[in-house]
Amino acid sequence: MADKIRIGVLGASGYTGADLVRLAARHPAMEIAVLTANSHAGKPMRDVFQHLSHIELPDLVTIEDAPWNEVDAVFCGLPHGTTQAITKEIFEKHPQTKIIDMSADFRLRDPAVYKEWYGLDHMATDIQGEAVYGLTELYRDAIREARLIACPGCYPTAVLLALVPLAKAAMIDASDIVIDAKSGVSGAGRSLKENTLFCEAGEGLSPYAVGKHRHMAEIEQEIGTAAGVPDLRVNFTPHLIPMSRGELCTSYVRLADGASARDLRHHLLETYAGEPFVTVADEDVLPRTQMVRGSNYVVVNVVPDRIPGRAIVISTLDNLVKGSAGQAIQNFNVAYGIDETTGIEQLPLFP
Ligand SMILES: NC(=O)C1=CN([C@@H]2O[C@H](COP(=O)(O)OP(=O)(O)OC[C@H]3O[C@@H](n4cnc5c(N)ncnc54)[C@H](OP(=O)(O)O)[C@@H]3O)[C@@H](O)[C@H]2O)C=CC1
Numbered sequence: 001m002a003d004k005i006r007i008g009v010l011g012a013s014g015y016t017g018a019d020l021v022r023l024a025a026r027h028p029a030m031e032i033a034v035l036t037a038n039s040h041a042g043k044p045m046r047d048v049f050q051h052l053s054h055i056e057l058p059d060l061v062t063i064e065d066a067p068w069n070e071v072d073a074v075f076c077g078l079p080h081g082t083t084q085a086i087t088k089e090i091f092e093k094h095p096q097t098k099i100i101d102m103s104a105d106f107r108l109r110d111p112a113v114y115k116e117w118y119g120l121d122h123m124a125t126d127i128q129g130e131a132v133y134g135l136t137e138l139y140r141d142a143i144r145e146a147r148l149i150a151c152p153g154c155y156p157t158a159v160l161l162a163l164v165p166l167a168k169a170a171m172i173d174a175s176d177i178v179i180d181a182k183s184g185v186s187g188a189g190r191s192l193k194e195n196t197l198f199c200e201a202g203e204g205l206s207p208y209a210v211g212k213h214r215h216m217a218e219i220e221q222e223i224g225t226a227a228g229v230p231d232l233r234v235n236f237t238p239h240l241i242p243m244s245r246g247e248l249c250t251s252y253v254r255l256a257d258g259a260s261a262r263d264l265r266h267h268l269l270e271t272y273a274g275e276p277f278v279t280v281a282d283e284d285v286l287p288r289t290q291m292v293r294g295s296n297y298v299v300v301n302v303v304p305d306r307i308p309g310r311a312i313v314i315s316t317l318d319n320l321v322k323g324s325a326g327q328a329i330q331n332f333n334v335a336y337g338i339d340e341t342t343g344i345e346q347l348p349l350f351p
């Protein structure tokens, strides 16, 4: 293979950053050149993550100390609000760099909507316009040309892969979507939070951010665009479930006149025929997190609702792989013209 592409991972001491490093370390076209951290800066990566002690990795440095002239591509796994300024700075000094962001900082096209949901002024409105929404299966052509890729949130990835094709084909009523979502605790990141403590997350199931979760903005943006419905509103309720990784979204939809659950499933089968990572489950198989754990796969299916004129669409993924690091690498592969499955072909872990 020609020279490897040198990558930097911002936020390598976090969950998405660490999973990115785990996958990148075996990617034949990548060389891990720079890893950054905040409170963990100055430490060897193996001191922070013992599961990565089998390989040689650069030590963690602060963003300020990172040598940007030594990287070709940057993956960002930073908290919301911390990616815009550094993205601008890198592009100003090294305009050829490709940036693949796993945070929400460039996902929302309208900076006013970003402010509404994140409570922050957008600090890079001049480059927001060139950001491509990194849902690979739906934006592949634009990703090929992009230097700034905004990977979707984990819940939106699961929901949009299932619903956008149906909304686009006008097979469902985009204005009547109710999404019940559940996520493992790693979705909340590695920092200490009360609701993620073992004693408080274990043996329980808790709804959170009901009626106000910021992923609604992303889901509305993308389904609204696909369906041609400006100001679309969806109902989305996430729950924290006591497992470390994995996510399952159950969407209750109203069928367009004449459409059946079976038609919806056939449409998804046609849409995703040939897609390496989206599996439409066999007719009687219900998606379960155990079908995707540790992998870049998404499993979807559609079943009839007992209420006439409605259907239930279920989708599942691993929030740290297809929901963040795996999808980021999939986008990297597309952006660099590498076979899309490179480095992320792992089958799910089971049991
Ligand atoms: N977890 C998930 O399933 C998903 C997360 N995301 C998004 O990806 C991003 C990262 O999430 P996740 O890995 O879970 O988060 P973590 O909390 O696990 O990690 C955050 C990382 O950012 C670093 N960091 C924190 N604050 C700063 C700062 N002010 N300046 C520089 N670096 C900083 C931390 O360094 P240190 O630890 O050394 O202090 C750490 O490396 C977030 O935007 C998140 O919303 C997207 C999809 C899925």
Ligand SMILES: CC(=O)N[C@@H](CCC(=O)OP(=O)(O)O)C(=O)O
Binding pocket: 102, 103, 104, 152, 153, 154, 155, 183, 184, 185, 186, 187, 188, 189, 215, 238, 240, 319, 323
């Ligand atoms: C369990 C849990 O807390 N999950 C996170 C999802 C994080 C994510 O996927 O996405 P963002 O990049 O948009 O934060 C949450 O609901 O905020």
